[in-house]
Amino acid sequence: MTKPAAARASAVDIDRAIAAAADLLSRVDDVTLLAHVRPDADALGSALALGRALMRRGARVVVSFGEPDAPPETLRPLDLHGLVVPASQVPAAPPVLVTCDVSEPARLGRLVDRLGTAGTTIMLDHHATNPGFGDLQILDPCAEATVLLVHRLLGVMGEPVDPDMARCLYAGLVTDTRNFRDAGPAAHRLAAELIEAGADPHALVTPIMDTHPFPWLAVLADLLRAAELDPAAAQGLGMVHTVIPAGYVARFRQEEVDGVVDTLRTAAEAEVAAVVKQVGPARWTVSLRARGRVDVAVAAAALGGGGHPRAAGVTLDGTAGEVVAALRAVL
Numbered sequence: 001m002t003k004p005a006a007a008r009a010s011a012v013d014i015d016r017a018i019a020a021a022a023d024l025l026s027r028v029d030d031v032t033l034l035a036h037v038r039p040d041a042d043a044l045g046s047a048l049a050l051g052r053a054l055m056r057r058g059a060r061v062v063v064s065f066g067e068p069d070a071p072p073e074t075l076r077p078l079d080l081h082g083l084v085v086p087a088s089q090v091p092a093a094p095p096v097l098v099t100c101d102v103s104e105p106a107r108l109g110r111l112v113d114r115l116g117t118a119g120t121t122i123m124l125d126h127h128a129t130n131p132g133f134g135d136l137q138i139l140d141p142c143a144e145a146t147v148l149l150v151h152r153l154l155g156v157m158g159e160p161v162d163p164d165m166a167r168c169l170y171a172g173l174v175t176d177t178r179n180f181r182d183a184g185p186a187a188h189r190l191a192a193e194l195i196e197a198g199a200d201p202h203a204l205v206t207p208i209m210d211t212h213p214f215p216w217l218a219v220l221a222d223l224l225r226a227a228e229l230d231p232a233a234a235q236g237l238g239m240v241h242t243v244i245p246a247g248y249v250a251r252f253r254q255e256e257v258d259g260v261v262d263t264l265r266t267a268a269e270a271e272v273a274a275v276v277k278q279v280g281p282a283r284w285t286v287s288l289r290a291r292g293r294v295d296v297a298v299a300a301a302a303l304g305g306g307g308h309p310r311a312a313g314v315t316l317d318g319t320a321g322e323v324v325a326a327l328r329a330v331l
Helices: 011-025 041-056 073-078 105-111 146-157 163-176 185-197 201-209 214-225 246-251 254-264 296-302 320-330
Strands: 030-035 060-064 096-100 120-125 136-139 228-230 239-244 272-280 283-290 311-317
Touching: 011 096, 011 120, 011 136, 011 146, 030 041, 041 060, 041 073, 041 096, 041 146, 041 163, 073 163, 073 201, 120 146, 146 163, 146 185, 163 185, 163 201, 214 239, 214 254, 239 254, 239 320, 246 272, 254 272, 254 283, 272 320, 283 296, 283 320, 296 311, 296 320, 311 320
Parallel strands: 030 060, 030 096, 096 120, 120 136, 239 272
Antiparallel strands: 228 239, 272 283, 283 311
16 A cells, blocks of 8 residues: 555655745735635644735735635634635635645545646645645655644745734644643754744634633533443544534534534543534544544544544444444544
């Protein structure tokens, strides 16, 4: 089986790709930046920070994603310059296309065709399961978040980080490192630099990670009460899972639904936590988390998904029971 591009890339390759991307972006006047579907803070923060820098240089900038039509509510304050547009307004053949935190082409959703119509494509990502795509590939699985790669790119371009960009970069950094629990020295150094540049950690993190509507608390209690622990799963290391029905997925924000796995993963008896979310009559998106002894990116990739060793995901069809059985099999 062919190794993912991330496994083949060297530090020299990444430096060369960043230099080439910086040279190109320093000369263009029309850039489209795409995050993955249902963007998180790393994807949207990366696109907005880079987009802000390009806008300052006089370029026409569009930021978007395949679905939904608007960013998650808690991330909308990051778009202070109105760069985000619905997918329907993305140019059909962008001169330059930059993908941010997109682990594979399919994660572009209905905008995946732009990879074929764009004049030049640049990929910025840190997922180890990324197969490699785009004319310029900036792919570093050692980076804890894509915003770290964007920051490196901005440095090579000679673009200073202003307060608006700092907020975008910090939001992606703090969320993708789980409040810096998975952060290395470079991430901590960048956090300090971003705070000095104008990012306010409390003001940024509280609405994104620590604020929910009161009715959600009762629903969360129900979901946790329905959770099941299988001590024999994951090679005997244990798996805990719960299922979120379509009604709850539709009723509450992405922020609430996607955050369930972070509570579930605290179960001491389970190496792996899985949240199975119903997004169609027989379609489910699965969020996987691991403590470190099981590589859930490998498990997700075996089912057609991907991600990181401790955080991955996949979309599957069938019943909830069939999805859980498939997870047990690959784990």
